[in-house]
Amino acid sequence: MSRPRVPPSGRSLGNLRPLGPFPVSAGRIPSAAAGGLCHENDAARGPEPCRDAMGRKRLAWPGECPAGAIPARTAGPGGASRAGEALGRYRPVRLADRWAADLCLCRRARRPHHPLRLPARPHAGAGDLRKAASAQPRQGHRRLSHRPAPRRGGGLDERGCAELVARRAGGPGRAGDIVHRPRHPHPHRRTGAFDPARWHCRPSAPLPRGVPPGGLTPPVTRPAPTHVATRRRAGFLGAARQGSAVMRVAIVGAGSIGGVVAWYLAKAGLKPTIVARPASASLLAAEGLTLQSAKGSETVAVQATADAGAAGPQDIVFVGFKAHDWPAGLALIRPLIGPQTIVVPMLNGIPWWYLDGLDARFGDRRLTSVDADGAIAAAIPSGQILGCVVYVGANRPAANVIDWNGRKRLILGETSAPAGSRLDEVVQLLKSADIDAEATPDIRAAVWQKLYGNACFNPISAVTGATIDRIVGDPAVKGVARAIIAECMAVAEAVGITEKIDIDQRLVLPPTMIGVKTSMLQDMEAGRPLELGAIVGAVAELGRRTGVATPIIESVGALAGNAWQQRWGS
Ligand SMILES: NC(=O)C1=CN([C@@H]2O[C@H](COP(=O)(O)OP(=O)(O)OC[C@H]3O[C@@H](n4cnc5c(N)ncnc54)[C@H](OP(=O)(O)O)[C@@H]3O)[C@@H](O)[C@H]2O)C=CC1
Numbered sequence: 090m091s092r093p094r095v096p097p098s099g100r101s102l103g104n105l106r107p108l109g110p111f112p113v114s115a116g117r118i119p120s121a122a123a124g125g126l127c128h129e130n131d132a133a134r135g136p137e138p139c140r141d142a143m144g145r146k147r148l149a150w151p152g153e154c155p156a157g158a159i160p161a162r163t164a165g166p167g168g169a170s171r172a173g174e175a176l177g178r179y180r181p182v183r184l185a186d187r188w189a190a191d192l193c194l195c196r197r198a199r200r201p202h203h204p205l206r207l208p209a210r211p212h213a214g215a216g217d218l219r220k221a222a223s224a225q226p227r228q229g230h231r232r233l234s235h236r237p238a239p240r241r242g243g244g245l246d247e248r249g250c251a252e253l254v255a256r257r258a259g260g261p262g263r264a265g266d267i268v269h270r271p272r273h274p275h276p277h278r279r280t281g282a283f284d285p286a287r288w289h290c291r292p293s294a295p296l297p298r299g300v301p302p303g304g305l306t307p308p309v310t311r312p313a314p315t316h317v318a319t320r321r322r323a324g325f326l327g328a329a330r331q332g333s334a335v336m337r338v339a340i341v342g343a344g345s346i347g348g349v350v351a352w353y354l355a356k357a358g359l360k361p362t363i364v365a366r367p368a369s370a371s372l373l374a375a376e377g378l379t380l381q382s383a384k385g386s387e388t389v390a391v392q393a394t395a396d397a398g399a400a401g402p403q404d405i406v407f408v409g410f411k412a413h414d415w416p417a418g419l420a421l422i423r424p425l426i427g428p429q430t431i432v433v434p435m436l437n438g439i440p441w442w443y444l445d446g447l448d449a450r451f452g453d454r455r456l457t458s459v460d461a462d463g464a465i466a467a468a469i470p471s472g473q474i475l476g477c478v479v480y481v482g483a484n485r486p487a488a489n490v491i492d493w494n495g496r497k498r499l500i501l502g503e504t505s506a507p508a509g510s511r512l513d514e515v516v517q518l519l520k521s522a523d524i525d526a527e528a529t530p531d532i533r534a535a536v537w538q539k540l541y542g543n544a545c546f547n548p549i550s551a552v553t554g555a556t557i558d559r560i561v562g563d564p565a566v567k568g569v570a571r572a573i574i575a576e577c578m579a580v581a582e583a584v585g586i587t588e589k590i591d592i593d594q595r596l597v598l599p600p601t602m603i604g605v606k607t608s609m610l611q612d613m614e615a616g617r618p619l620e621l622g623a624i625v626g627a628v629a630e631l632g633r634r635t636g637v638a639t640p641i642i643e644s645v646g647a648l649a650g651n652a653w654q655q656r657w658g659s
């Protein structure tokens with residue numbers, strides 16, 4: 090598999106330092122009290138005017154602490170030392186705020202993730218983790234925790250943290266233990282009080298279960314088929330929880346996005362089956378799936394197979410293919426689909442199903458830019474699809490290792506049927522696995538909301554090689570992005586989307602987008618095909634059908650395609 094080249098600057102998902110005075114928020118951590126959001130979708134709400142400590146006007150993101158309003162450090166667990174704070178080594182942030190932000194820290198102002206420690210030096214970036222990963226035998230890197238920076242002045246090192254927590258919790262601490270933020274809403278958020286019972290300490294090398302040291306390929310367990318009537322009565326989740334019926338969940342295309350979803354489902358004990366090409370399937374089955382983020386690195390055991398027929402019909406199939414992978418990948422999906430199967434394509438761009446169920450004025454339902462010969466529509470029954478919009482940032486340095494930016498938001502919606510219980514159940518399933526899933530009554534509006542960003546950032550990044558912040562940090566390039574969004578909005582309106590956005594607000598980045606390479610830039614760097622059909626071609630195609638001109642997005646798309654050809658051949 091070709092791997093993305095890590096540029097000499099090391100500026101990748103995890104190792105970032107924006108250079109210019111970008112129109113981004115000042116890197117404050119959103120406050121819990123104000124709802125602390127940290128999603129790209131915050132762009133839809135946009136920054137709000139406020140004043141900083143000097144009384145100057147500035148824009149702040151919803152939930153963001155204005156500079157003058159950052160609360161003083163509270164004396165809760167993990168508070169940094171006063172000395173460190175005075176030296177400017179620590180950001181005086183309440184931990185409750187950090188949890189509320191789900192450790193979704195601004196790359197520009199990113200601080201170590203350890204909830205008990207806020208030292209000065211940035212923690213290891215993705216590049217460091219990769220080095221560490223390659224330096225260790227696979228079996229030995231089940232937990233590739235970030236090695237904390239050496240102590241400088243105040244702050245606790247990892248060992249100190251473990252001991253402190255253990256002391257507070259009244260139990261023994263071990264060096265290397267990782268202290269996790271509480272999984273559930275926590276009294277700290279309201280009171281700031283410390284409740285040791287709520288903290289988890291995990292041993293340093295406990296995972297994955299079921300992967301023996303030699304790395305055996307575990308058999309793919311194929312649960313006994315459940316009587317459909319039973320599942321219907323109990324609902325999917327109900328059936329799974331009763332233990333009388335095992336819900337069968339498969340992930341096909343466990344790349345960056347599919348991998349994040351697979352990891353969370355596996356971690357939650359839902360035993361998803363990953364269906365992949367033989368090499369990836371054996372690697373995943375033998376070594377597990379590793380997720381690396383600012384929180385650390387953890388590997389879970391997964392069931393993986395290249396034999397979709399053996400896995401058989403599933404209750405839910407999540408598909409993480411890129412739009413152009415679908416036609417070739419259908420062979421892997423078909424055996425997983427039975428009459429009750431729900432298929433969830435996790436995609437950027439305009440999906441092939443977009444025109445299903447819309448009125449006849451759009452003519453042919455088929456979008457040739459994404460489903461040229463109608464093979465996808467023929468293979469996936471339209472009534473069994475749940476649309477899905479993905480707010481996750483991830484990269485895949487190896488077939489079983491994912492670098493992840495910490496976001497795990499999926500928006501799901503019915504594509505043609507009215508929203509109902511099956512949508513709720515899939516959302517609940519994802520939530521039960523700690524994925525931030527939401528149901529929307531209008532999945533097409535959600536598709537466009539996300540597409541406004543992808544349609545400009547992805548092809549521009551493929552042409553220029555710029556991370557997203559550098560695109561909006563250059564006024565001329567930002568102008569191109571603005572023009573592309575305006576064209577997209579005109580097409581969206583023509584196909585019936587009434588929701589409007591403020592383009593300038595859409596181009597003010599939330600902290601998590603700083604330094605992010607788009608998936609299209611990652612593909613460009615790795616020599617993989619670009620997802621231009623769904624992100625550019627389909628917008629232009631819908632524009633043609635509705636009489637809306639899209640010259641800018643078509644031009645940038647053409648440049649991106651040409652840049653790929655010059656670099657990688659046709
Ligand atoms: N990456 C990101 O940050 C984001 C991506 N998205 C969107 O999510 C979707 C998925 O993207 P992403 O996860 O990045 O894609 P990746 O390229 O990381 O993953 C694609 C997966 O599909 C597999 N695959 C492709 N073709 C086949 C085939 N014919 N048979 C079997 N397996 C196949 C690949 O397997 P193999 O390794 O064997 O090639 C890989 O596991 C895209 O629409 C993307 O735009 C949305 C938000 C953010």
Ligand SMILES: CC(C)(CO)C(=O)C(=O)O
Nearest residue numbers: 481482542543606607608
């Ligand atoms: C850039 C990002 C994460 C959000 O626009 C994305 O969706 C992509 O990389 O394709």
